Amino acid sequence: MTASAVSNNMKVSTDYTAQEIIVVAGAKVLEDKKIVFVGTGLPMVASLLAKLTNAPGLIPVFEAGAVGPPLKRGLPLSVGDSKTFTGASYVKGLNAAFELTQRGFADFGFIGGAEVDMFGNLNSTMIGDFPAGYQKPKVRLPGSGGASDMAASCERTILIVPHDKKKFNAKLNYITSPGHLDGSPNARYNAGMQGKGPYRLISTKGIFDFEEKSKRMRILFTFPGETIESIQAATGFELLISPNVSEFPAPTEEEVRMIREDIDPTGVFVKRIAK
């Protein structure tokens, strides 16, 4: 690679989208040589980017049963897509995939949700009056899928939720995927769950962790153009602020090119909307 090619690779993108920075952040949060249980949508795109960049030894597991596929046939449209099975080391079915997770083989779970609270609990079931209106919700969402299983049994979970005051709520309509529950000491262990729970949350405005004692969501990185104040203003509960909070760098032109040309060229999960 020539010197000018290297500098082009590092050039900061000026037209990246909100979804694209989520994907880049997601890839960077993932660690090399770890097993990640990948949920559908943006987590799949981020895992592919991680494999191509900072985590070539990442081992994806998909709930339909594929373990460790190289994903050389392109972006899967589903966690049960044929593309997830080609080249996989091990393929069974849903029970086998979730048993592996329950046993403790998954270092990370990577999931999304429609609504999140300050303890990283997620809702992907319903919007409406709960419990009275459970059988006739205002808005019916698809349901848990495997997300609540990953939340309950992966060692650590990474969550993706688009940032919006309506989606970052003090109280969820329904807890589909348990996070740190009410934040009380050992809440997860006392409820019978495995794993340390939510580790990072990536939104359209920044990256968050969960403060060790209180288990409350805490700003770790602000995305370019955002401030602590602008993020707090778009959040329905009080955020904690990390003493080391800093700005997350904008994606490079090369990262954006990889997402648009190599990973999701038809915009299946990463929509082409200019920021």
Next chain:
Amino acid sequence: MENNDNMFWTGLSPDEAREALVTKDKSMRDKQMTLKEAVSRFIKDGDNVGIGGFVNIRQPIAITHEMVRQGFKDITLSFHSAGMAPDILAGAMMIRPDHCSIKRIELAYWAHEAFGLSPVWRYLAERGMVEFEDWSNYNMSARFKAGAMGLPFIPSRGPLGGDICKTSRTKVIDCPFTGRPIALLPASNPNVAILHVQAVDKFGNCIIRGTDATCPEIAMASAHTIVTCEQIVSHELVASHPKDVMIPFPAVDAVIQVPFGAYPGACRRHYYYNGDHIREFHSLVTPICKGGPLDPLKAWYEENIFGVEDFEDYIEKFGNKKLMADKAAESYNCERLA
């Protein structure tokens, strides 16, 4: 409406499921029949129907078309993640509730991942037209597994601490060995399993490629199983690879060769998704959710299900060019030497 807080069995209780196998003809006989005959013999009003596949992978679409043609009343649907199969069954309930009605749905996820949400699910749930019970994917697979193991329940970690425990028949107990909370899930023993697989012999020994999803457990848990397949192969060929048999013949009651039987969903080694058709179906339903007329959806069912003799007629409408393209896309996904 059943209250999920109380215990009750949908489909068969564990004792009834046991009894169903005691009285079942488990002989090694030729089970090939028409899809018409299979659906009319094995699916009854009020049945709990276990649906195989995963989202839009190997969904038993041809079977759901035949069910709609023949009609069904007060059935329960049990699945983990599904897309077009419940869309076809429930869409029929939207336009002809006199002919097709679903009483209850036990599920983890009903949507289409890359192809969007299911407007059919939203229509039914938001109008309170069906009772339902949310589970997680693993919950549903484990419930079928308990049924397949001949046990009344199975312990699970997930999803302790969340609301699924409150809106389902999950019981959380203190583990008698560790003292920590553990969730107990009631077994699911459907009256009938509906599955689509790659290959079967005439006795019902099933070969599955790609994900097994939870098809083996659903078949073993159910009183009866209808299997459609891309290809019926000789018993000799299947028996030369007995460890590749994911569902053994005594669990299967009907074997029908239906090429493209999971279309417009995908079937590994055979064809990839026809996402345009999935979205086109949804484009007929979405306006109805906003108060629009039922006529375009009625016309779709008339053209593709009620107005045709069988699934082959429906598949023929896509044209050779499109079907070949979807086969070629799948050939790329799992490239093989000739």
